[in-house]
Every structure is written in structure tokens, then in C-alpha cells.
Amino acid sequence: MSGMDLPLTGGCLCGAVRFEVAAEPLVAFACCCTECQRASGSAFSMSVLVRKDAFRLVAGEPRRWLRPGPSGKPSAQYSCPTCSARTHAEPGYSDEVVSIRVGALDAARQIAPGAFFWLREAPAWFRPPKDVLAYETNPADLTPVGEAWRAAQAT
Incomplete structure (x- = not known):
């Protein structure tokens, strides 16, 4: 996302929860797992990873719930208490x-x-675009994904 104005901003559907990100994302990816399909109501969900120290809530208090992650460790999920839109994790x-x-x-x-x-x-x-990396499960290492994503953003 070279050249994008910072901070990045965002929030939930109704606007009660708002956040900003002071640094460019590390990577963007789409997940086609069954859980993401259910959570998004679509064929996949898309996420960006950002450094935690670059993320900050600027409005609202999201609802937090825990779910087991693929690593076995709990993952904290956040959504708006009013509109229920998931914002981050x-x-x-x-x-x-x-x-x-x-x-x-x-x-x-x-x-x-x-x-x-x-x-x-x-x-x-579903078939992903031919020029985008594709994995049957989670990749063991996100480094190649981040490198490919940054290279694509620079073009």
C-alpha cells in the first residue's frame, strides 16, 4: 500500500467503534476457512496484519470474545456492541x-x-487469481506472503 495516507482509519458498520493505524500494514491476505466463511457470510474474509503499537481505538468500546485459534492459543475477537460488525482481532x-x-x-x-x-x-x-499465492491451510511462514504482497503494492 505504498503511498497510502497515514493514519489508516476504519470502524464498524454503524460508526460507534472507530480506529486508526499509524503504520502501513505488514501483509494482506484472504482466508477461505469455514469459520471465516461463517463470520463474513461470504466465500472468504480478508484481513491485514498491522503492528500492535501502530493500532489505536479512537471511539467506542468493542465487545471482546475469545475463540481458540489454529495455534491452539486463544484469539481475542472484537466487534461493535451495537451493530455486531467484526473489526479486528x-x-x-x-x-x-x-x-x-x-x-x-x-x-x-x-x-x-x-x-x-x-x-x-x-x-x-472458488478459484483464487493465478498471480496470487495460495495455500491449502495456513502457511508455516508469512514471510513469502508479506514479500509478495509488498512487491505487488509497489507496482
């Missing part, structure tokens, strides 16, 4: 990042995924 695999739902960002239209995860659970009709 603190994934159980890292204390250093926040995962933000791309649809919660005001600049969502400008963000394309660097990879698709959990294709083995994707709807039978």
Missing part, C-alpha cells in the same frame, strides 16, 4: 500484531490480498 499466535478486517478499513477498496489461505475449505466454485 488479537491473534493467539503473536502479541505483536493486530489483525484488522479489510472491510472495516475506510480504504478497503485499495487493498488486494497477497495470498489466499485454507483453500481446502473454500467453496467448490
Whole structure:
């Protein structure tokens, strides 16, 4: 997302919860797992990872709930207590990042995924774009995903 104005801003559907991000995202990805399909009501969900120290709530108090993450550690999920829109999460695999739902960002239209995860659970009709990385489950290492995403953003 080279050249995007910072801070990035976003929030829930009704506007009661708002946040800002002071640094560019580390990576953007789409997840086709069954849970993301249910949570989004679609074939996949999209997220960006940002440094936790760059994320800050500026309005509202989101509702927090815990769910087991793929790592087995609890993942804190946040949503608006009024409209129930999911905005972000603190994934159980890292204390250093926040995962933000791309649809919660005001600049969502400008963000394309660097990879698709959990294709083995994707709807039978879904095919990711040929020029985007694709994984049957979670990648063991996000480094190649971040590198590919940053390279695509620079073009």
C-alpha cells in the first residue's frame, strides 16, 4: 500500500467503534476457512496484519470474545456492541500484531490480498487469481506472503 495516507482509519458498520493505524500494514491476505466463511457470510474474509503499537481505538468500546485459534492459543475477537460488525482481532499466535478486517478499513477498496489461505475449505466454485499465492491451510511462514504482497503494492 505504498503511498497510502497515514493514519489508516476504519470502524464498524454503524460508526460507534472507530480506529486508526499509524503504520502501513505488514501483509494482506484472504482466508477461505469455514469459520471465516461463517463470520463474513461470504466465500472468504480478508484481513491485514498491522503492528500492535501502530493500532489505536479512537471511539467506542468493542465487545471482546475469545475463540481458540489454529495455534491452539486463544484469539481475542472484537466487534461493535451495537451493530455486531467484526473489526479486528488479537491473534493467539503473536502479541505483536493486530489483525484488522479489510472491510472495516475506510480504504478497503485499495487493498488486494497477497495470498489466499485454507483453500481446502473454500467453496467448490472458488478459484483464487493465478498471480496470487495460495495455500491449502495456513502457511508455516508469512514471510513469502508479506514479500509478495509488498512487491505487488509497489507496482
